[in-house]
Amino acid sequence: MSQAGWEKPKHPLKRKRSQRVQFITAGVVILVSLLYLLVSGTLQGARYFITVAEVLDDPAHRGRTLRVSGAVDGESIDYDSENAVIRFEIVHIPGQYDDLAQALHDALADDNAPRMKIIVEDAAIPDLLQHEAQAILTGALERDGIFHATELLLKCPSRFEESSPPEALGQIPEHN
Amino acid sequence: MLAELGLAALTLALAGALYAIVACLYSARTGEGRWLQSGRNAALLTCPALLLATAALVVALLTEQYQLSYVYEVTDPGTPPLYRFTALWGAQRGSLLFWSLLMSCFICGAIGLNWRSERRLMPFCIPIMMASLAFFLCLSLFIENPFERWWILVDAPVEQQVVSSALIPPRAVPPTEANLQAGAEGMNPLLRHFGMVIHPPMLYLGFVGFTIPFAFALAALASGDLSNSWIRATRRWTLVAWLFLSLGLILGGRWAYDVLGWGGYWGWDPVENAAFLPWLVGTAFIHSVMIQEKRGMLKLWNMLLVIAAFSAVMFGTFATRSGVIDSVHSFARSEVGFPMLAFWAAMTLLALALLAWRWRGGALRDERQFASLLSRESLFVLNNVIFIALFVAIFWGSFGLPITSELFLGKEVTIGAQTFEFYVVPLFVAMYILMGVAPLAAWGGMTVARLGGMLRIPLLLTGLGVLGLAISGTDLLVAALGYGVVMFAAIVALCEIIRGVAARRRTLGEDPLRAFVALFGRNQRRYGGYMVHLGVTVIGIGVIGSTLFQTEVQHTLDRGETVAIQDYALQYEDFVRAQAVDGRLMHIASLVVLRHGDEVARIRPRIDEYPQLPMSIAGAHSTLENDFYVLLIRGDRQRATFRIYINPLVNLVWWGGLLLILGTAIAAYPKGWR
Numbered sequence: 001m002s003q004a005g006w007e008k009p010k011h012p013l014k015r016k017r018s019q020r021v022q023f024i025t026a027g028v029v030i031l032v033s034l035l036y037l038l039v040s041g042t043l044q045g046a047r048y049f050i051t052v053a054e055v056l057d058d059p060a061h062r063g064r065t066l067r068v069s070g071a072v073d074g075e076s077i078d079y080d081s082e083n084a085v086i087r088f089e090i091v092h093i094p095g096q097y098d099d100l101a102q103a104l105h106d107a108l109a110d111d112n113a114p115r116m117k118i119i120v121e122d123a124a125i126p127d128l129l130q131h132e133a134q135a136i137l138t139g140a141l142e143r144d145g146i147f148h149a150t151e152l153l154l155k156c157p158s159r160f161e162e163s164s165p166p167e168a169l170g171q172i173p174e175h176n
Numbered sequence: 177m178l179a180e181l182g183l184a185a186l187t188l189a190l191a192g193a194l195y196a197i198v199a200c201l202y203s204a205r206t207g208e209g210r211w212l213q214s215g216r217n218a219a220l221l222t223c224p225a226l227l228l229a230t231a232a233l234v235v236a237l238l239t240e241q242y243q244l245s246y247v248y249e250v251t252d253p254g255t256p257p258l259y260r261f262t263a264l265w266g267a268q269r270g271s272l273l274f275w276s277l278l279m280s281c282f283i284c285g286a287i288g289l290n291w292r293s294e295r296r297l298m299p300f301c302i303p304i305m306m307a308s309l310a311f312f313l314c315l316s317l318f319i320e321n322p323f324e325r326w327w328i329l330v331d332a333p334v335e336q337q338v339v340s341s342a343l344i345p346p347r348a349v350p351p352t353e354a355n356l357q358a359g360a361e362g363m364n365p366l367l368r369h370f371g372m373v374i375h376p377p378m379l380y381l382g383f384v385g386f387t388i389p390f391a392f393a394l395a396a397l398a399s400g401d402l403s404n405s406w407i408r409a410t411r412r413w414t415l416v417a418w419l420f421l422s423l424g425l426i427l428g429g430r431w432a433y434d435v436l437g438w439g440g441y442w443g444w445d446p447v448e449n450a451a452f453l454p455w456l457v458g459t460a461f462i463h464s465v466m467i468q469e470k471r472g473m474l475k476l477w478n479m480l481l482v483i484a485a486f487s488a489v490m491f492g493t494f495a496t497r498s499g500v501i502d503s504v505h506s507f508a509r510s511e512v513g514f515p516m517l518a519f520w521a522a523m524t525l526l527a528l529a530l531l532a533w534r535w536r537g538g539a540l541r542d543e544r545q546f547a548s549l550l551s552r553e554s555l556f557v558l559n560n561v562i563f564i565a566l567f568v569a570i571f572w573g574s575f576g577l578p579i580t581s582e583l584f585l586g587k588e589v590t591i592g593a594q595t596f597e598f599y600v601v602p603l604f605v606a607m608y609i610l611m612g613v614a615p616l617a618a619w620g621g622m623t624v625a626r627l628g629g630m631l632r633i634p635l636l637l638t639g640l641g642v643l644g645l646a647i648s649g650t651d652l653l654v655a656a657l658g659y660g661v662v663m664f665a666a667i668v669a670l671c672e673i674i675r676g677v678a679a680r681r682r683t684l685g686e687d688p689l690r691a692f693v694a695l696f697g698r699n700q701r702r703y704g705g706y707m708v709h710l711g712v713t714v715i716g717i718g719v720i721g722s723t724l725f726q727t728e729v730q731h732t733l734d735r736g737e738t739v740a741i742q743d744y745a746l747q748y749e750d751f752v753r754a755q756a757v758d759g760r761l762m763h764i765a766s767l768v769v770l771r772h773g774d775e776v777a778r779i780r781p782r783i784d785e786y787p788q789l790p791m792s793i794a795g796a797h798s799t800l801e802n803d804f805y806v807l808l809i810r811g812d813r814q815r816a817t818f819r820i821y822i823n824p825l826v827n828l829v830w831w832g833g834l835l836l837i838l839g840t841a842i843a844a845y846p847k848g849w850r
Binding site for chain 2: 022037048049125
């Protein structure tokens with residue numbers, strides 16, 4: 001029976017050594033399992049977070065699952081509610097910026113900025129899908145030239161950023 | 177007047193905190209008790225001072241003092257009174273003040289309750305708590321001041337005429353009341369939900385609560401009093417902080433479920449994860465501290481966990497408040513980011529340096545060694561390994577991978593929800609198995625046969641439960657296994673409670689109810705802990721059901737048309753547009769929910785149009801079995817489109833949360849309540 005393995009050994013030093021081996025073995029097994037979990041999960045699920053220009057410029061990115069970020073062009077949003085399909089366009093924003101709201105605004109004001117068509121299937125239209133929102137999409141740029149997204153995250157910086165001093169307040173009171 | 181009052185009170189609180197640091201450290205050096213008392217009094221003064229400052233801001237919010245730029249940014253004339261009050265924590269500046277108030281309340285409680293019993297630790301404990309408070313007060317005074325007002329600089333160019341300043345600038349006049357009212361921005365619509373009324377305060381209480389154990393641990397390291405004294409002093413405070421953090425996380429999930437309109441409650445968002453990290457470390461500490469108390473082991477490890485919990489809180493605060501992380505839960509981008517990062521690094525390094533110093537001196541040596549792999553202490557260590565592994569995996573996915581890839585590859589690499597699930601599911605399975613086995617193991621060690629004997633009945637009942645599920649139609653193997661593992665942990669907790677009640681009945685002849693109450697009263701920690709375990713298993717069942725068996729469909733219906741979804745049917749009855757008192761336009765659909773042909777509910781999903789953005793408010797028919805959850809996508813009186821979710825067992829997540837909170841409250845409640 002397995003009980004025999006757990007009986008008290010006769011020699012205390014031997015017992016100590018055997019216990020240490022057991023603890024070390026258990027520790028190594030746990031550590032290796034955890035490392036395997038982390039490494040294999042990361043290799044399978046890791047996605048480059050890139051810009052619209054990088055996706056469009058590098059043919060190597062075609063067909064690969066990526067995560068891409070861009071500014072939503074509000075006028076391009078089209079929702080087919082019968083088939084639950086969202087179509088819209090995003091415009092390139094730089095990878096680095098100081099002020100996200102400004103970066104999104106500037107991107108949409110630039111007529112020459114690279115643009116990419118997006119399609120999201122079987123999705124409810126999110127409340128935050130608005131003009132000048134930042135869209136973070138996971139999916140792949142397919143042969144049809146459209147980025148087929150499987151995941152859509154949105155951030156509306158103009159709603160969440162702290163406001164700059166409103167000029168409308170600046171009308172000096174008459175009594176002064 | 178309110179702004180001046182608030183500023184004066186904030187300054188007084190900061191002065192009190194700084195004086196307390198100096199006086200207590202001087203007393204630690206000289207041993208003079210009167211300096212310690214003086215420092216304590218100054219520390220206690222921070223609480224009424226901050227209450228006054230917070231009251232000034234609340235009054236300003238309620239009485240529409242729009243010259244205060246904070247009031248201007250988070251409310252408008254249409255904001256209802258309840259949300260005017262909750263606007264206190266609706267944006268960065270107010271919530272930082274509120275955070276400091278909660279922290280000072282916790283600190284006063286800790287000083288008041290532990291002053292006599294832990295007086296030797298106080299000369300170091302008070303300065304550490306006050307340093308944390310002073311840091312947040314500095315943020316409030318110098319970076320994110322909630323008492324700043326709008327001023328018009330008469331002589332400045334037009335584009336620089338309007339400034340926000342706490343002090344009155346020279347040659348400045350206030351804007352007109354009409355301009356202020358017309359321009360007031362109003363609250364972010366996402367925050368207009370009952371969950372937001374209580375979710376942030378609970379989360380803040382959980383976060384700031386971890387300051388107390390951290391301060392006691394550091395005081396023990398600094399003073400050299402490394403007996404179990406600091407453990408006794410902090411165990412209950414840790415439980416209290418953990419309770420509030422759990423409540424904050426559960427309420428946050430509920431808010432996301434109701435407000436964000438995607439039929440889920442946890443999206444592995446970096447800010448959600450940042451709040452979950454201290455909870456994981458706190459959970460590990462709550463378990464491992466028992467080993468130090470009972471066996472005098474894991475002294476170094478427990479210190480590390482307390483430091484890690486505080487460090488995780490500070491990191492989570494940085495992640496949420498700096499705005500550097502894109503999340504629907506985060507505050508706007510703010511200049512508090514760098515000071516917070518610096519404070520986090522400084523406190524963590526100071527703690528680790530003190531720890532290393534005491535460890536080298538041999539003061540943190542364990543009194544015993546692990547005797548057997550099959551002992552309660554070894555299984556508790558394994559439990560700690562699981563929680564820390566969860567911590568590492570979630571931290572890695574949320575922050576470690578994006579930061580390191582950016583540093584070394586020049587490109588940010590991220591992972592999605594699926595990868596997080598890949599990491600955590602095996603670890604949660606291991607956690608549930610341990611939750612079942614560890615409470616049955618004996619301290620010191622036991623044989624495999626003995627443990628097997630104790631597990632026989634729970635395993636048998638689990639087997640019967642899984643068989644029942646298979647017969648009732650659960651054909652998904654993963655789900656059956658998941659339910660089985662969770663059920664096993666629940667059955668062990670229930671068996672332990674039943675065994676305790678039976679023992680009392682046998683020996684004392686008590687009736688079952690009396691025996692049950694007395695059992696929890698006599699051994700609050702143990703049986704409160706079992707109730708927490710039961711809560712976690714109920715949550716587990718809810719998560720498995722709502723994740724693996726969720727149904728999601730979209731239908732466009734003509735008025736009067738009915739659509740069948742599983743054993744439900746949904747009939748589109750009517751559509752109205754209405755204007756609410758606060759000015760938002762509401763598009764409301766009326767629907768009848770039928771089940772097996774009988775009407776079970778009438779629901780009204782709607783879209784609220786705020787000036788900032790539209791908000792979809794789900795209509796739901798909730799039972800313990802499932803949630804029939806409907807979103808209005810668009811429509812008019814003739815035709816409307818709906819997104820329909822059936823979320824099986826999702827309500828068990830909230831009920832399990834309630835059990836978890838109740839169990840923690842029992843475990844943390846002061847002794848002698850029976």
